[in-house]
Every structure is written in structure tokens, then in C-alpha cells.
Amino acid sequence: MSEDQKKQLEQQLWNIANTLRGKMNADEFRDYILGFIFYKYLAEKMEIFANGILKQDKLHFRDLKTSDIHNAEIIEAVKEEALEKLGYFLKPDELFSEVAKRGNSDVVGISNFILEDLQKILTNIQLSTMGTDSEEDFDNLFEDMDLNSTKLGKTPEARNEIISKVLSHLDKIDFKLENSELDVLGDAYEYLIGQFASGAGKKAGEFYTPQEVSMILAKLVTTGKDKLKSVYDPTCGSGSLLLRVAKEVKEVGDFYGQEMNRTTYNLARMNMILHGVHYRKFDIKQEDTLEHPQHLEKQFEAIVANPPFSAQWSANPLFTSDDRFSQYGKLAPSSKADFAFVQHMIYHLAENGTMAIVLPHGALFRGGAEQHIRRYLIENRNYLDAVIGLPSNIFYGTSIPTCIMVFKKCKEQPEDVLFIDASQHFEKVKTQNVLKEEHIDKIVSTYRHRLEEGKYSKRVPLQLIADNDYNLNIPRYVDTFEAEDIIDITIVSENIKKIAIETTQINARIASFCTELGIPTPF
Incomplete structure (x- = not known):
């Protein structure tokens, strides 16, 4: 066709x-x-x-x-x-x-x-x-x-x-x-x-990740692989992200997902079947992922997620003994579940696996428990592989800038973290910012080859991140500062003086013309 x-x-x-x-x-x-x-x-x-x-x-x-x-x-x-x-x-x-x-x-x-x-x-x-x-x-x-x-x-x-x-x-x-x-x-x-x-406003984020963001996540977690034993999305929405991962490899063994919204859960199951995924090859559950996880006994080779940004969760003290959270010493704050999703996904990540999660920028630098969790993931575990800044206004229902955090339990480059600032690389289409194919390819190629490019990407040593108190705000590591042209004040002064002289001469000519015409001068 x-x-x-x-x-x-x-x-x-x-x-x-x-x-x-x-x-x-x-x-x-x-x-x-x-x-x-x-x-x-x-x-x-x-x-x-x-x-x-x-x-x-x-x-x-x-x-x-x-x-x-x-x-x-x-x-x-x-x-x-x-x-x-x-x-x-x-x-x-x-x-x-x-x-x-x-x-x-x-x-x-x-x-x-x-x-x-x-x-x-x-x-x-x-x-x-x-x-x-x-x-x-x-x-x-x-x-x-x-x-x-x-x-x-x-x-x-x-x-x-x-x-x-x-x-x-x-x-x-x-x-x-x-x-x-x-x-x-x-x-x-x-x-x-x-x-x-695109027409559902704020509710869109409940069931759909923009296709271009899905492509980036899928390409990141399939780097170096043409087959996957399993792929998992803990906030799977309509299942589109799971299916996108399947398009990047020759074969996916099994698909796993969890979705809280009943209607969206139905849509995800329909989407799986309609794409030819046999009913024995997918396991989609309907429940709150953080409060009632449904696949606790499993680990997955690829994990992708676009969870609701800074959602609320119970942060129940009982979770401090939950295997997903116990090793960190602190729970993500109840007002912002971003790192609770990260911890949940890390728990399910296989030793040879890769996970990529979309988060609001605040997750990179907020203090308190979130800073403590970031420190543990980097200093104690060294799981953070890359941080990618995306343009603002690319998600339906919100204009806030977002980022992708990539984690691996066995990093090929354990001595650093790759930072990519793709926030200025997009095309504006009506009121929405859109990532085109060349923007996606640049992000993925930079990640896969761990390339460094001025004002775009930087491999940052772990010690430098530690020196910055585990603040992952991208501008700290990728310098996008554009120096302004140097202005010679002497030349500017001379130009102003020259203009003043010319103005005086013009005014004198106008005054003489007015005298000849017998009319008052305008100044």
C-alpha cells in the first residue's frame, strides 16, 4: 500500500x-x-x-x-x-x-x-x-x-x-x-x-504518547538488539508504546503492561489484538501500578514509560519495606510520584535490560527525597546512562518541557553519564512543537554512539555530577550559552556624534526653506 x-x-x-x-x-x-x-x-x-x-x-x-x-x-x-x-x-x-x-x-x-x-x-x-x-x-x-x-x-x-x-x-x-x-x-x-x-486536551496523556516520543523511547531501549524476550510498560495507556518497541526489532517474546484507567485498559487490549499480537503473548493488567503492582515476580529486557507527570501517590510508610523501594532509604514524595515510577521500573529491569522513562524537568533537580534517590541511583548503583532534554509543548495537554532518563544495570560506559540537550531542535506546527525525523535520528545516533557535540551533548564524569550534589539539570553540563557580539563603545560614540552633526545640518536647510516660503520652521 x-x-x-x-x-x-x-x-x-x-x-x-x-x-x-x-x-x-x-x-x-x-x-x-x-x-x-x-x-x-x-x-x-x-x-x-x-x-x-x-x-x-x-x-x-x-x-x-x-x-x-x-x-x-x-x-x-x-x-x-x-x-x-x-x-x-x-x-x-x-x-x-x-x-x-x-x-x-x-x-x-x-x-x-x-x-x-x-x-x-x-x-x-x-x-x-x-x-x-x-x-x-x-x-x-x-x-x-x-x-x-x-x-x-x-x-x-x-x-x-x-x-x-x-x-x-x-x-x-x-x-x-x-x-x-x-x-x-x-x-x-x-x-x-x-x-x-490531539483533540482530547488534558485527558490525552492518560492514553497516548506522541508518536515521535514513542519512537525515541523504542529506539533507545532496543539499541544493539534485534530480538527482545520481553517489553514492559507500567503505565501503558493504549499500548501504543509497547507496540512501537516491537517495530524496532525482529521479534518480541512477550508484552506486559499495567493501566489504571478502565476504558484505556480496554483500548490497550484491543490495540494488542488488532496488531496481531496473540492473546498468549500479552499480559495487560488493570490496576494502580504503584499501589497494586501486578507483575512483581518478573524482570524485563526492555522497559518504557510515559507516566503521568508529578502525579500524587500514597507514599505509604509500609512501602519502605517493599522490595521496590526499601534499598533507597527514602520514598518519593506523595505529591510527586515521578521517582516512585523510576524505582518501580528499576526493580523490574533485567540485568541486560534498558529502561527509558519520560519525566518533567523538575525530576532532574528537585531536592529532598528525590535528590536522595538520584544520589543512590548514581553513586551507589551507577544505573543512570543518559539524560535527554526534549522541547517544550510536544505533549498533548501540557506545554512543560520534559526529559528522558535512560537507565541500565550493566552500562557499557560506566565512568560517565551522557547528557543531550535537544530542547531547541524541533519544528513548530500550528500551536504544537513537533520532532521531525531528523531530530529523532540525531538524538538516537548521539545516544548510540555517545557522541559529544558543542551546545548539544556531553559525556559527564560521575565525579562532576557528585560535585553538583546530583543535580542533573542539563544546562549545568551542556553549555548552550551564545556569546553576544562585542560592541566597541568608541565607535558607537563617534557614530552618534556624526548623526548629531548631520541632523544639525539638515535642520538648518529645512529652516532656510521655511524662511523662503514665509512659513514658520517646525522646530
Whole structure:
């Protein structure tokens, strides 16, 4: 698929999404359109899988009637295979295209009212997994899609009409799922998530990291590797960051994540499945990561995170005996959980692993417990590998400048920390600052080769950081000072004197002209 075709598809989907918009805000109509797209994906995947099984019998899955006893036996056999391989099951009459046709039927005597059937089908997808290995991954996956909500229309008929219209538009789009080399739908889904994030204001940070920042994090943690045993995001949002890491390597063994927001947790699971990640290869949990961690027994080869900036947490004294925090001697302050996330991630980092976390700049230099934790990480453990300053106004919902901190338990260059100041390297697009490909490449290349460049990057010895009381504020180490041109006061004085003489001469000429004309002089 060409870039133009890809953009055309993205625009088509965005136009369909806006069909639903009405009086709903971005969060609400996002849940419906992404849910319908996901249902279409599941149905088409189901049909392709079933047709593959039935090919030798020259049967087509959608033609099988559940009322026929012989067909019912075939469908049951397909169901058994589907639950094992796909993790879910849909009957022939539950396929997306079949429902879309019924909703837009104008055949006399055939009802085109599909609301009840559609709600039942979405429930049946979940019910089909009960008692199987995929049950947790599909549990309440469509709970945010209330087809009886008056936001879709005041009457059932109005709601049915708008939903039927959306299904009809989606049914005409070919996601090319039979071509396993293409991830057309996955890319389009990511595009839509990004579009919703850009229009969701402050809430955007709950579920989406800008793509260019995701790329940087992914490239940092995959440096020197083409395969990963595991990748983990403790604040995974929609799962986009986990999936971005997968694009940087040939293979990822398993994906792990945790997300507190229920709606966003559902979105993350949909996103994983829709990108072709098998249900056995991902483990996304819904809980507060700091208060109720769900993967405590595991360590991960790559860890990425864009946690909520300076969030509050309990900082419960009981956590001083928690293995994630006990060795530091202090907990991150309750008003700023930034370093609590760092400590949590360090605990889960494998000896050969790399972690990269986005933090507000304040985390680099604030005193108190945070300074104590920074000191421990650098002086006692020597885990800090790099500090990268990003431009301000690149995240949705906040204009504050941010940074990326990179940690390793086994550093290749243990004698220093690399500081990169990329804060002035961006392109302004409307009201947002954007990192272009060349800006991303420069950051990643500088990190991978540990390059030093005037006013951009510096390898700083650990002793110098200690001399600065473990203050990691980037301008302390990367000098971006631009010297002003030296001004010769004598020359300036001579120029002023010259101008004064010229002014006097001009005034005299004007006065003579005024005298000749018989008019008063203007001065």
C-alpha cells in the first residue's frame, strides 16, 4: 500500500468517526468508532480463519446456517479450533458484514433494526472465551459501547440509523487482513488514536504518547538488539508504546503492561489484538501500578514509560519495606510520584535490560527525597546512562518541557553519564512543537554512539555530577550559552556624534526653506 493510499484510508476512517460525533466529546465517540473497527477486525479474522479450515470441503463460513444440524456440527468444530488459535469465536450470522447488510436492508418484510442483535453479538464475543486461556484478555472488552445511550440518538430508531450508517461505511473498507505482511488496519488504528488524543486536551496523556516520543523511547531501549524476550510498560495507556518497541526489532517474546484507567485498559487490549499480537503473548493488567503492582515476580529486557507527570501517590510508610523501594532509604514524595515510577521500573529491569522513562524537568533537580534517590541511583548503583532534554509543548495537554532518563544495570560506559540537550531542535506546527525525523535520528545516533557535540551533548564524569550534589539539570553540563557580539563603545560614540552633526545640518536647510516660503520652521 502506497503512502497516498494509507493517508486516504486514514482520512476515510476519520470521516466515518465524525459521523458518530454529534454531541459527544472526543473520549466518547472514540470508544464507539474504535470498538466498531475492532469488531470488524475480529469478524474478518474469524472468517479468514474459518474459510481456511473449510477450504478442503469447498465451504464458505458465512454460508453456513446455524439452523441446519449438519452445519451446526461443522460450526462447533470451527469454534473449537478458533478458541484455541484466535482466542474467541463468532457465528456466521454474527460476522460484521452480515450485520451491516441487515442494518441497511431495504427488502420488504426484513427488519433492519440491529441494535439488540449487535449488543448481543458484542457480549457473545466475550462469552465465547469463558473458561478458556483468553478469557481475561476479552473480559468486558466492549463495556464502553452502550448502544442504548441517548448520545447516539434520542430514540432507538435514531440510534439504529446512525449505527447502521457507520457499519455500512466501515464494511466498504478493505483492511487487507489476508496479506499478513501489511499492518494496514494497525497503522490506521494508531492514526485514529493519535487524532483523538490531539483533540482530547488534558485527558490525552492518560492514553497516548506522541508518536515521535514513542519512537525515541523504542529506539533507545532496543539499541544493539534485534530480538527482545520481553517489553514492559507500567503505565501503558493504549499500548501504543509497547507496540512501537516491537517495530524496532525482529521479534518480541512477550508484552506486559499495567493501566489504571478502565476504558484505556480496554483500548490497550484491543490495540494488542488488532496488531496481531496473540492473546498468549500479552499480559495487560488493570490496576494502580504503584499501589497494586501486578507483575512483581518478573524482570524485563526492555522497559518504557510515559507516566503521568508529578502525579500524587500514597507514599505509604509500609512501602519502605517493599522490595521496590526499601534499598533507597527514602520514598518519593506523595505529591510527586515521578521517582516512585523510576524505582518501580528499576526493580523490574533485567540485568541486560534498558529502561527509558519520560519525566518533567523538575525530576532532574528537585531536592529532598528525590535528590536522595538520584544520589543512590548514581553513586551507589551507577544505573543512570543518559539524560535527554526534549522541547517544550510536544505533549498533548501540557506545554512543560520534559526529559528522558535512560537507565541500565550493566552500562557499557560506566565512568560517565551522557547528557543531550535537544530542547531547541524541533519544528513548530500550528500551536504544537513537533520532532521531525531528523531530530529523532540525531538524538538516537548521539545516544548510540555517545557522541559529544558543542551546545548539544556531553559525556559527564560521575565525579562532576557528585560535585553538583546530583543535580542533573542539563544546562549545568551542556553549555548552550551564545556569546553576544562585542560592541566597541568608541565607535558607537563617534557614530552618534556624526548623526548629531548631520541632523544639525539638515535642520538648518529645512529652516532656510521655511524662511523662503514665509512659513514658520517646525522646530
